[in-house]
Amino acid sequence: MIPTSYILLLSAIIFTIGAVGVLVRRNALIIFMSIEMMLNSVNLTLVALANQWGNLTGQIFVFIVIAVAAVEVAVGLAIIMAIVRHQDTTNIDEVHLLKG
Amino acid sequence: MNPISFFILALLALITALGVILSKNAIYSALSLLAHFLIIALMYFALSAQFLGIVQVIVYAGAIVVLFLFVIMLIGGEITLETHESRPYARTAAVILGAIFLVGLLYVLAKNLGGFPEPMGAPDAGSVQAVGGPLYTTYLLPFELASVLLLAGMLGGIVLALRERKRRSST
Numbered sequence: 236m237i238p239t240s241y242i243l244l245l246s247a248i249i250f251t252i253g254a255v256g257v258l259v260r261r262n263a264l265i266i267f268m269s270i271e272m273m274l275n276s277v278n279l280t281l282v283a284l285a286n287q288w289g290n291l292t293g294q295i296f297v298f299i300v301i302a303v304a305a306v307e308v309a310v311g312l313a314i315i316m317a318i319v320r321h322q323d324t325t326n327i328d329e330v331h332l333l334k335g
Numbered sequence: 336m337n338p339i340s341f342f343i344l345a346l347l348a349l350i351t352a353l354g355v356i357l358s359k360n361a362i363y364s365a366l367s368l369l370a371h372f373l374i375i376a377l378m379y380f381a382l383s384a385q386f387l388g389i390v391q392v393i394v395y396a397g398a399i400v401v402l403f404l405f406v407i408m409l410i411g412g413e414i415t416l417e418t419h420e421s422r423p424y425a426r427t428a429a430v431i432l433g434a435i436f437l438v439g440l441l442y443v444l445a446k447n448l449g450g451f452p453e454p455m456g457a458p459d460a461g462s463v464q465a466v467g468g469p470l471y472t473t474y475l476l477p478f479e480l481a482s483v484l485l486l487a488g489m490l491g492g493i494v495l496a497l498r499e500r501k502r503r504s505s506t
Contacts, residue, residue: 256356
């Protein structure tokens, strides 16, 4: 079996890659993908710990997180589409007004 | 899962994760994201979470990445390319901040690691039956609330799309 600590290290690195992606990229779509990646790395942590302690609560939590992530993507992409129709850009540096 | 296959999977996961944030084209990012989600799904299978592995493939790889690709196709490739960098030092600062963040995470992990005993999960602990039991009994309320959240998200998406169309037809 793989030690749980290796998986925790892997998901820490993936989480950091996602965080750096949010900071570095200016494209709203890629920032969104990085956020999904961060959510997914936390899911990996929960699954690894559920396996570690033989407890299913972590897996059920991951199930709920996946549902929330799906909703978040649907609404977020709708917002990005609205911004693109309105301002013709996905660069978040150019979208700095909340006023429509 | 033996250590060699774990290291290969971990390496692939890191490469695809870097591919998401380093690709110039949003399409390549979305495809890297797809590969990343599939590799994570394989890890779920290896961690005896079969049901979650299947859900990961269906929801993340099947629905979310396809939605991303749909939006990229609708917007058109040329808008999604980043034309200019408005803040010259932002990239360096972001990498430095990320490195500090990683060092902090690794420090916390290294202080508390090593104390894990052998994993206690049974090989079939994550089967559909095993997860479905508590999901529909102990955790019924969060499950129902997730359905309310899905309804709210669906309505939100429809409203965002419809209002835009109405405004366009009235002008």
